[in-house]
Amino acid sequence: MSCEPWPSALAINHASRTLELVWDGAPAALAHAALRASCRCAHCESARRAGGPALPMAPDLALARIEVLGASGLQLFFSDGHHRGIYPWPYLYQLAYERPMS
Ligand SMILES: [Zn+2]
Numbered sequence: 001m002s003c004e005p006w007p008s009a010l011a012i013n014h015a016s017r018t019l020e021l022v023w024d025g026a027p028a029a030l031a032h033a034a035l036r037a038s039c040r041c042a043h044c045e046s047a048r049r050a051g052g053p054a055l056p057m058a059p060d061l062a063l064a065r066i067e068v069l070g071a072s073g074l075q076l077f078f079s080d081g082h083h084r085g086i087y088p089w090p091y092l093y094q095l096a097y098e099r100p101m102s
Helices: 032-037 042-049 089-097
Strands: 009-013 018-023 026-031 063-068 074-078
Touching: 009 063, 018 032, 018 089, 026 032, 026 089, 032 063, 032 074
Parallel strands: none
Antiparallel strands: 009 018, 018 026, 063 074
């Protein structure tokens, strides 16, 4: 049995600063700050490789907007203006459920 290719529900919870999703009937919530820290755009990756903290993160950082990119995944727009990260569905799944997508 394999997972659904993308979540059946997806919503920003502004109060709890999480991204809520439902995959294969299982709800999960990802903290906005954790998503920001997991950004895999070239800029964040090179900052991480340089050893330092990926990026200074504002304490009030939030996810402002999401855009579904079809089968490719999800683009996240953060309150600090960062929106270069594209989160492929399998990567999001792994972040949310802490296991690889099957
Ligand atoms: Zn990034």
